Every structure is written in C-alpha cells, then in structure tokens.
Amino acid sequence: MDWGAIVQNALRAAFGLEAAYFALAAIGLNVHFGYTGLLNFGQAGFLAVGAYGMGIAVTYFGWSLWVGIGVSILAAVVFALLLGLPTLRLRADYLAIVTIASAEIVRLVFRSARFQPVTGGSAGLQNFAGEFYRINPYDTGVYRLEAVYAGGVGPFDVVRVLLALALLWIVVDRLLPGRLPGSRRPRVAPSAADADESVASREVIGLREIVLLAVAAVILVVGLSPVAFNERRMWILTVGWGLVALTSLLVFLLMRSPWGRVLKSIREDEDAARSLGKNVVSYKMQSLVFGGVIGALGGLVFVIGNQSIQPDNFGTPITFFAYAALILGGTARVFGPVVGSMIFWALLSFAENALQQGREAGYISNDFLTSTQIGQLRFMLVGVGLMLLMVFRPQGIFGNRREIDLSVRR
Amino acid sequence: MSVADRPAAASAVEALGGVDRRPGVPKPDPILTVDGVHRRFGGLTAVNVDHLEVQRGSITALIGPNGAGKTTFFNLLTGFDKPDSGIWTFDGEDMAGMPAHKVARTGMVRTFQLTKSLARLSVMENMKLGATGQRGEGFGRALLPPLWLGQERANEARALELLTRFKLDTKRDDFAGTLSGGQRKLLEMARALMVQPRLVMLDEPMAGVNPALTQSLLGHVKGLREEGMTVVFVEHDMDVVYDISDWVVVMAEGRIIAEGPPAAIGANQEVIDAYLGAHHDAPLTFEEEERQLAEDHARARAEGEGRT
Ligand SMILES: Nc1ncnc2c1ncn2[C@@H]1O[C@H](COP(=O)(O)OP(=O)(O)O)[C@@H](O)[C@H]1O
Numbered sequence: 001m002d003w004g005a006i007v008q009n010a011l012r013a014a015f016g017l018e019a020a021y022f023a024l025a026a027i028g029l030n031v032h033f034g035y036t037g038l039l040n041f042g043q044a045g046f047l048a049v050g051a052y053g054m055g056i057a058v059t060y061f062g063w064s065l066w067v068g069i070g071v072s073i074l075a076a077v078v079f080a081l082l083l084g085l086p087t088l089r090l091r092a093d094y095l096a097i098v099t100i101a102s103a104e105i106v107r108l109v110f111r112s113a114r115f116q117p118v119t120g121g122s123a124g125l126q127n128f129a130g131e132f133y134r135i136n137p138y139d140t141g142v143y144r145l146e147a148v149y150a151g152g153v154g155p156f157d158v159v160r161v162l163l164a165l166a167l168l169w170i171v172v173d174r175l176l177p178g179r180l181p182g183s184r185r186p187r188v189a190p191s192a193a194d195a196d197e198s199v200a201s202r203e204v205i206g207l208r209e210i211v212l213l214a215v216a217a218v219i220l221v222v223g224l225s226p227v228a229f230n231e232r233r234m235w236i237l238t239v240g241w242g243l244v245a246l247t248s249l250l251v252f253l254l255m256r257s258p259w260g261r262v263l264k265s266i267r268e269d270e271d272a273a274r275s276l277g278k279n280v281v282s283y284k285m286q287s288l289v290f291g292g293v294i295g296a297l298g299g300l301v302f303v304i305g306n307q308s309i310q311p312d313n314f315g316t317p318i319t320f321f322a323y324a325a326l327i328l329g330g331t332a333r334v335f336g337p338v339v340g341s342m343i344f345w346a347l348l349s350f351a352e353n354a355l356q357q358g359r360e361a362g363y364i365s366n367d368f369l370t371s372t373q374i375g376q377l378r379f380m381l382v383g384v385g386l387m388l389l390m391v392f393r394p395q396g397i398f399g400n401r402r403e404i405d406l407s408v409r410r
Numbered sequence: 411m412s413v414a415d416r417p418a419a420a421s422a423v424e425a426l427g428g429v430d431r432r433p434g435v436p437k438p439d440p441i442l443t444v445d446g447v448h449r450r451f452g453g454l455t456a457v458n459v460d461h462l463e464v465q466r467g468s469i470t471a472l473i474g475p476n477g478a479g480k481t482t483f484f485n486l487l488t489g490f491d492k493p494d495s496g497i498w499t500f501d502g503e504d505m506a507g508m509p510a511h512k513v514a515r516t517g518m519v520r521t522f523q524l525t526k527s528l529a530r531l532s533v534m535e536n537m538k539l540g541a542t543g544q545r546g547e548g549f550g551r552a553l554l555p556p557l558w559l560g561q562e563r564a565n566e567a568r569a570l571e572l573l574t575r576f577k578l579d580t581k582r583d584d585f586a587g588t589l590s591g592g593q594r595k596l597l598e599m600a601r602a603l604m605v606q607p608r609l610v611m612l613d614e615p616m617a618g619v620n621p622a623l624t625q626s627l628l629g630h631v632k633g634l635r636e637e638g639m640t641v642v643f644v645e646h647d648m649d650v651v652y653d654i655s656d657w658v659v660v661m662a663e664g665r666i667i668a669e670g671p672p673a674a675i676g677a678n679q680e681v682i683d684a685y686l687g688a689h690h691d692a693p694l695t696f697e698e699e700e701r702q703l704a705e706d707h708a709r710a711r712a713e714g715e716g717r718t
C-alpha cells in the first residue's frame with residue numbers, strides 16, 4: 001500500500017474545493033446554531049439558492065457573472081426572510097421543520113421539468129463561470145502549495161513562520177495560563193459535583209493542541225509540495241479560502257461585539273433576552289440572513305469551481321455533512337467550522353483511499369467489498385469516528401468542555 | 411418636613427395610610443393601573459382582574475395560593491402573554507399589546523419564577539446584556555468597535571458597581587451556569603437593574619434561596635425603593651411579606667380578593683378562606699398552619715368517631 005499517496009490525497013482534500021465550500025456552509029450554520037441556537041436544517045437550500053441565483057442570472061438573463069453574484073446574495077436574503085417570517089416567533093422546532101422541507105422544495109423546483117428552460121431541469125446549468133476564469137491571475141501550469149512563488153522568500157514561508165509563532169503561543173498560554181494578554185477566559189469555580197474538574201484544568205496539551213501540532217509539523221517539515229492544483233483550481237481555491245478567511249474575521253468581530261452577545265443570549269434563553277429589552281425576533285432574523293448569505297457564498301464557490309450546477313448536489317445530506325464538520329471542529333468557535341470541514345474531508349479521503357488500496361493490495365477481498373461500496377463505507381467509518389468523538393470529546397476539537405457541560409440544564 | 415426628605419419606606423406607608431382596604435381601591439399616585447384584564451386557558455379563567463392600582467415608590471406584595479394566576483398576571487402585564495381583553499397603563503402610557511422587549515425598554519422589567527441565567531455567558535456578560543440603548547447592538551456598528559467601546563466600558567463600570575452591591579463581583583468572569591441557585595437569583599435581579607427600570611416585578615425572588623441569602627435579597631429589594639423604584643413581588647413566605655411590603659394584594663382563582671397593608675391582611679376572612687380552600691399548600695403563617703393542622707386532626711378524629 002502506498003501510504004504516501006494516501007496521506008497526500010488526504011492533505012489535498014483538506015485544502016480542496018469541497019473543504020472550502022463546506023467550510024463556508026458550516027460557518028453559516030455556526031452563526032445559526034452555534035451562536036444563536038437556531039436549528040437550520042436547510043443550509044443546502046441556501047447553497048442552492050446561491051448557486052442558482054447566479055446561474056439563472058447569467059445563463060437565462062444573460063447578465064454579467066458579477067451581477068449574478070449580487071442576485072445570489074439577494075436571493076439568499078429573500079429565502080431567509082421567507083423561512084424566518086412565519087417561524088421565528090414560534091418554538092425552535094418549527095424552524096427546523098420548515099427549513100428542512102423548504103430546502104427540499106427548492107431543490108425539487110430547480111430540477112423539475114416544468115422550469116427546465118430556466119433552471120436546466122435535472123441536467124442543471126453550465127457555461128456561466130467564464131468571466132471568473134478570464135481574470136485568473138495564475139498562469140497555466142501546475143501549482144504546488146509550497147512553491148507558488150518560486151525562489152526567494154515567498155508568502156508560504158510567511159505562513160510557516162506564522163504557524164510556528166501560533167504554536168509557540170498556544171504552548172506558552174497552556175504552560176502559563178492567564179499570563180498572556182487577551183487570554184483570560186471565564187473561570188469555572190471548582191465544585192464537588194465534578195471531581196475531575198481539577199484534573200481537566202491541569203491538562204496542558206489537549207486534543208486541539210495535538211491536532212494543531214500534527215498539522216503544523218507536516219506543513220513545517222515536509223511542506224505541502226505534494227499537494228498540487230492546476231491554475232483554474234488555484235484561482236477558485238484562492239477566492240474560496242479567501243472568503244472563508246473574510247467571513248471568519250466577520251464572525252470573530254461580530255461575536256465579541258454587543259450584537260454577538262445578544263445572539264448568544266437568545267441561544268441561552270430567549271425570554272431572558274426579551275425581558276431585558278432585546279427584540280429577539282429581529283436578531284434571529286439577522287442571524288438567519290447573515291448565516292444564510294455565507295451559505296450562499298459557499299454554493300457559489302462550489303458551482304464556480306465545478307463550472308456546473310447540478311440540482312442533486314444540493315440534497316439534505318449537504319446540510320448534515322456541514323453539521324458534522326461544525327460539530328467536529330467545535331460549535332460557537334470561530335475556527336471550529338473551518339478546521340472541522342478540513343478534517344472532515346481529509347478523513348473521508350483517507351478512509352476511501354485506504355480502503356481502495358487495501359482492496360487492490362489484496363488485504364480486503366473483492367467479495368467482501370466492491371469498489372462502489374467503498375464510497376458508502378467511508379461515510380460509515382467517518383460516522384463511527386464522529387460518534388467516538390462525541391463520546392470522548394463532545395465539545396469537538398476547538399470547543400470548551402465546560403461550556404458543553406453547562407448546556408445540559410441543571 | 412416634606413415627604414421627599416424622609417426614607418422612602420416611611421413616605422410609602424404614609425401615602426397608603428388613608429387608602430381603603432378593599433380590592434381595586436384607587437391609590438394616591440399610581441404608577442401602574444390595570445383595568446379588566448382577562449386571560450382564559452380553555453375553560454379555565456387564569457386571570458380576571460377588574461381593577462388594580464400600584465402606588466409609585468412602594469413595595470407591593472402579590473400573594474395567593476398556587477395556581478391563583480400571579481405568574482400569568484405578570485406575563486400579561488410584561489408582554490409575555492396576551493390577554494383576551496383588558497387595558498393597563500404604566501406611568502400614563504398605554505401598554506396593552508406592547509411586545510415584551512418594548513415593555514422592558516419602557517421601564518417595566520420583570521424576573522422569572524424559574525431563574526433564567528444565561529448559563530454559557532459570564533456573569534459580566536449577563537450584566538452588560540441588560541444595558542439598553544447599546545450602539546454596538548446594531549449589525550453594522552458592531553463591526554466598528556470605536557463606535558461602542560466607550561459605552562461598553564461605562565456599562566461595565568456600572569455592572570461592576572451592581573455586582574459589588576450584590577456580592578457577585580468576585581464571580582464576574584465565571585460562567586453564570588456555575589453559580590448556585592441563590593446567586594442566580596441575585597444575578598437575575600442585578601441584571602434587571604441594568605435596564606434602569608422604574609418598576610421592577612419579581613416573581614418569587616426568594617424561592618429556593620438559602621436563609622442567609624434571603625436576608626441580603628430582602629435588603630436589596632428595600633434598597634430599590636430607596637432609589638425611587640416601585641417594586642411588585644410575588645412571595646409565599648408571609649414573614650417576608652410582613653417584613654418588606656408596604657401594601658399586599660391577594661389573588662385567588664384569577665381575581666383580586668383583598669388588598670391592604672400587611673398587618674391587616676392576615677386577619678382578612680376572605681384571605682383565610684382562599685388559602686384554606688387551596689389544599690393547605692401555602693400556609694399564611696406558622697400559627698395559621700398549626701391551627702389548620704389542629705382543625706384537620708379534630709375533623710379526622712370526629713369522622714373516625716362517627717364511623718365507630
Ligand atoms: N400556558 C398555560 N396553559 C394552560 N394553563 C395555564 C398556562 N399557564 C398557566 N395556566 C394555569 O393558569 C392558572 C394560573 O397559573 P399561574 O399564573 O402559574 O399561578 P401562580 O403563579 O399564581 O401559581 C393555573 O391553574 C395554571 O395551571
């Protein structure tokens with residue numbers, strides 16, 4: 001078995017198109033679910049609306065792609081309003097039901113034969129991304145992540161230095177808690193109820209540090225040179241991860257502002273927020289719109305990267321994979337959905353490639369596992385992994401265990 | 411010596427001194443006036459209040475057996491529930507149909523029978539949430555900290571002052587979910603004060619609070635009156651009611667059946683009947699409870715003898 005190739009493919013998946021657009025979908029869900037407590041089960045619908053808004057504007061109306069992107073964002077806002085207006089005044093479960101159904105309705109409408117001239121029916125839409133690739137700054141060629149700018153000190157070296165500094169920061173912060181500026185986190189009073197509390201707070205290096213260390217070590221030592229993309233993929237990935245960085249920054253700024261505080265208070269107890277003069281319905285709507293637009297951006301990155309819109313790519317599983325990525329990374333954490341999405345896709349790729357190679361090498365018999373079954377089995381394996389994670393680390397990689405313990409009503 | 415020079419307790423007592431002791435009686439200077447508020451749940455009439463006035467600057471206790479409709483009445487007045495009919499004014503402003511968040515902003519703030527601490531926010535964040543008119547609570551402005559950081563600092567200073575008064579300042583960075591039940595009650599009250607209300611409505615503020623904390627809670631409630639706030643609170647413990655209230659309103663089966671100063675209310679026959687009719691689960695006083703038990707025993711003995 002070629003373990004090198006397996007790791008290489010997993011790394012490639014961690015930085016690939018799927019990871020990028022799922023990161024956006026999961027960042028949107030994090031705003032909804034992680035920070036506001038809104039159960040949006042229709043994130044796939046926001047991705048679809050984002051994709052088709054642009055696709056229809058360009059292919060049917062013949063507008064510019066850039067206008068089309070504006071249409072996508074507008075469509076996501078309208079979709080959020082349609083979902084929110086009848087449900088946000090009601091109990092939380094109504095939003096869950098309405099969103100999961102609406103996302104399916106949206107998909108079925110887009111794929112229906114009746115609207116085929118506009119939406120392309122089950123065949124979907126193509127030939128809309130030309131304008132995007134026309135301004136591609138990357139020349140034709142194969143790009144290895146390490147050598148984007150060959151010769152001299154390139155931006156990737158800066159990334160390496162930043163990574164090393166971040167690691168140093170984490171280790172120092174752990175060894176000398178509270179000594180670094182800005183590292184004060186809510187303390188938890190030791191209580192007799194959870195005796196292992198003192199053990200937990202003495203833990204210096206946790207799973208989160210181990211994951212970061214491993215990823216950073218790989219990047220620092222071997223670089224990402226085996227991971228290569230062509231110029232088109234490089235361009236959409238640059239934009240996609242750029243959007244991930246931008247939306248993460250927005251989430252970071254918003255969630256430490258009084259606006260974010262109101263969202264979190266709604267997650268904790270919306271009646272309490274109401275009794276303190278907060279217009280809860282309005283904030284829930286803002287959250288739904290904001291997270292929905294981020295989801296629509298994910299849909300745009302996806303279809304512009306693939307240069308094709310397929311209605312069946314926007315099924316309900318998309319929503320649940322995005323939830324899986326979010327929970328894996330840690331809810332209500334800025335980088336939770338991003339890291340979660342990268343690990344989710346890396347794990348899927350790893351499981352698939354390992355199984356495939358194991359089969360080819362004869363470790364797994366053909367009678368036991370056909371190559372088509374591998375595609376399904378990899379999800380099962382990742383699912384089992386997620387279950388184990390929930391048992392041993394319910395807060396995800398970045399989450400705070402104490403917060404999770406508090407969320408169980410006492 | 412004018413009324414304003416004296417402690418608020420004395421002036422409240424004096425203002426209510428000449429007021430009749432009957433349900434729905436007008437007060438000299440009402441801050442809250444309720445008219446014909448009805449709320450039915452199916453066939454059950456939970457609240458049916460013909461008329462009620464609450465004297466400004468006083469501490470009014472709302473008592474009544476379990477299920478009397480006290481919490482529902484609070485919910486109606488604060489916009490958390492809608493009445494089938496009825497109007498009420500707060501400081502002359504018509505409040506009927508106003509949504510809960512606007513009621514709070516108008517200056518009428520309530521707490522809950524089941525404490526609502528925001529478990530995964532720190533105590534300080536809980537407090538700062540209560541401040542009204544925050545510039546950083548708008549989506550756009552939230553992204554520009556210079557617009558709101560000054561206000562945030564001011565709110566933090568005010569919150570710390572309140573936390574110190576409520577002896578929670580050492581907990582400022584703890585998650586609210588780690589506080590004890592009594593501390594959460596204190597936090598909820600302190601948080602309500604961040605709204606800078608004129609009327610505070612406390613639903614069973616002492617329930618589940620240990621005796622040591624009860625004393626300090628009582629002190630805080632009296633303190634609110636000294637600061638010119640009006641307090642309406644629901645309470646079962648009659649010792650507490652006697653201790654801090656200027657006026658007592660008694661509810662039973664949704665109606666207001668009696669009103670009067672605390673000393674007079676225990677002797678009111680209607681009140682005694684209401685409590686005795688209510689499964690003896692909320693005794694008026696220790697003596698009352700003893701008397702009820704003695705009566706029960708006597709009745710049981712009489713019945714036992716009758717059968718033999
Ligand atoms: N949402 C509701 N639906 C149906 N009945 C209710 C509801 N809320 C309260 N009730 C009923 O209304 C009556 C008054 O309840 P409540 O206001 O909680 O009384 P109190 O606070 O005085 O103990 C009770 O009989 C209660 O069962």
Ligand SMILES: [Mg+2]
Pocket residue numbers: 480481482523
């Ligand atoms: Mg009650």
